[in-house]
Amino acid sequence: MAMESIIKELRHLLVTVFLTGLASFIVVPAITDVTIAALCPSQPQCSLAIFLSGFQQAATGVGAVVMTPLVGNLSDQYGRKALLTLPLTVSIIPLVILACSRATSYFYAYYAVKTVAAMVGEGSVNCLTLAYVADKIEEHKRTSAFGIIGGVASAAFVCGTLAARFLSTALTFQVSAVLSMIAVVYMRIFLPESVPVRASGLRQPMLDESEEAHVKEEREITDSAQRTSGIFKRLPSVRNAICLLKRSPTFSQAALVMFFNSLADGGLQTAILYYLKARFQFNKTQFADLMLIGGIGATLTQLLLMPIIVPALGEEKLLTAGLLVGCINILVYSVSWSPWVPYAIAMCSAFGVVVRPSICSIASKQVGPREQGMVQGSLSGISSFANIISPLIFSPLTALFLSEKAPFDFPGFSIMCAALAMIIAFIQSIMIRVDPSDVGGKGCADPLV
Template identity: 70%
Template sequence: MGVESVDNLSRKACLPVNSLSLETWSRGRLGVREREMEKELMQLLVTVFLWGTASFMVAPAITDVTVSALCPAQYQCSLAIYLTGFQQAITGLGAVMTTPLVGNLSDKYGRKALLTLPLALSIFPLVILACSRDTDFFYAYYVVKTLTAIVGDASVNCLSLAYVADKVGEAKRASAFGILGGVSSASFVCGTLASRFLSTALTFRVAALFSMSSAMYMRIFLEESLVVGGGVRRPMLKEREAPCVEEIISQNLDSSPPMFRTPPSLRDLIGLLKSSPSFSKAAIVCFFNSLADGGLQVSVLYFLKYRFQFSKNQFADLMLINGVGATLVQLLLMPVLVPVMGEEKLLSMGLFIGSITTSVYSLSWASWVPYALGVCTVFGALVRPSISSIVSKQVGPAEQGMVQGCFSGISSSANIIAPLTFTPLTALFLSEEAPFYFPGFSIMCLGVSQMIAFIQSIWIQAVPSNANCQWQNQ
């Protein structure tokens, strides 16, 4: 009797330890880990905000600076258009080669280590124009900016997306990408607003200060991110069976260093794009959408300057409208719509509205039309976070940097073709030698590119969840 009581007591004592207590302990561990990840993500968002503010602050002023340095007292400057297009093509070509490499190296050595380089390099061009905007200083800026941008913008975006993917589970990843995009849009708003009220000289000085602050803040506060293998849905370089939740918990308690792989070859990257229909279609969508974005960068400001004689202040006003709208869409609207509609439908919606808006933009018949269309252009902010979330769910945590780098490379390849195609087209239709009068013809072609991306996006299917083994931070 006494023995049975002891045995029963032992079984009752062991049951909570083996089941309920373990479950409570695991949830507690995950809750603490989730709070730590939120803090780390906040440091990344601050870094992205400071860096983005510095980058976007100079955007409204750089067109006037370029035209003034190359073609004083003129509204139309073909040399400025061609130099801008050439710079974008060179940086795109360099980014095609560097972003996949940077992304893959970040999988091995950490996002923070690789993020240091582009943040530090972005300081130098701003310092040059902070000193002077004369022709000689402009050419010095042009050369340095071209070289630093090769490992600049695309690498920062790629590494930021990979960092978020490291810290956020699949269930919340699309919303997290949207928040990251929203913070970037908020930096766009703040930078543009500052440019609107600062003089040109002071604009570049303040931008250089923000750029320095972003690099220093990142080095001091951002935690490194190195991933030990996790739940892999379709790993490109699969090394072993994907562990279930219990194995992942035990792995996170183990402090052993991560296992590194050899860098992927070109065949691996091609195999990645062919690994599923969603990958290949997402790559096509990414290319044509980036082609449209790149074409707008080299054409729309010069179109507005020629058509309506817009200057820095008008550019800043338009950018503020787009930036505020994009921030609200990504921070407030996207987290609500993702659980209801899914990333695939949001992607199609953003591309369709963007295509129609760009086509109407090319027909602008009065100076108020670009302002009115600014309300519709904000839905284009849904595109990039949706694509990033779709491709991120296809691979495991240890391959996020490589995948984001691969798609950044695709985007950069479009940025090579866009200026080579649309720079001469824009210059032609803004000149007196145009075959017919249609100043916005190149912008109309960009709307067609977005429509092609929209048609492809319709066929992207949602990735089915893995019910047996899935790692999600909830």
């Protein structure tokens, strides 16, 4: 019954998450082949592609570090729906470019626009989605709700990956662009704001274009001497995240786990596809098979298993177990000795998806209802900071150890290094102890007046 009530409460958000995820994931199996074909035709290994992917990941991280906490804080003031419109809209543009052509010139245009779009909105959708859930769902159901959101995203991943197997490359990007547009329209029409503006004390909605709203806003600014001192004083800043880190030891520990887990995930993401292509000559179809196996497992884990095991284990033990499984999986990936090994690991990696919902749930309980956007934005910003560092470390390592100039024969060395980061996250997770005195303390949000 608890799961049914969560789904009923979040049904429009779940549809939005599914459509957005489907549009994004349907192109993932094809993008590696498209990149290599555009940059290094007829070559199984392409160092330029690895470095460009790493640079894009780092640039995305830089943008997300700035934008995600800002968007999360602004959503506490203006509402989740208004802020969610921006990242969903900008994500359409790069898909339209590759829907037109995959030639080298079009790829570079896609690369540039995709990088800028990702800097603006890469982490914002996840941040705003989690904040929306925290607004709607009680604390004792929140971990399961986060898991359901993740499960729906995993289901979108499975459906997108499965569809990619049967669509041509050109049609893949066309379908993705159309789905992205449908997601934005559906969200704007059907998704209700999580907290009523007047009841919550939120400011006038950002997307309210009525003349009366603008006049009211101008009067509010004019009547307050503090507001006339400059708009930037009303904008959220990095000191909100610093305040959270100082105020709550539990949040600080969760943030540290998030950082090293994201560093490991980023290292694996940077290296794994190029590693498998160079070592076992995997192509689009085999990438899709791996993603499909992992996605099905992740969907079942988050939708069916998490609501059962969360009450029994609690977020802290669930987090530790998920990180332990992640450590083992990445270590085995790094020493893959046969093409069947990645398939076996993909089946075993499903339990690792419990990590992020557990961290987000632990952190959300450390603040009040008016700070959910801030805390989720801060976590996303920390994750994005790890994504800046990750490609700077793992892209050169991957390119070096997949080349003929490798200092020793270990193609999976960069993946092994990612496993070490995951081990650090695992050790830190063991030390997390939720202190009830942390919860509901003095707020860290910047005042509006």
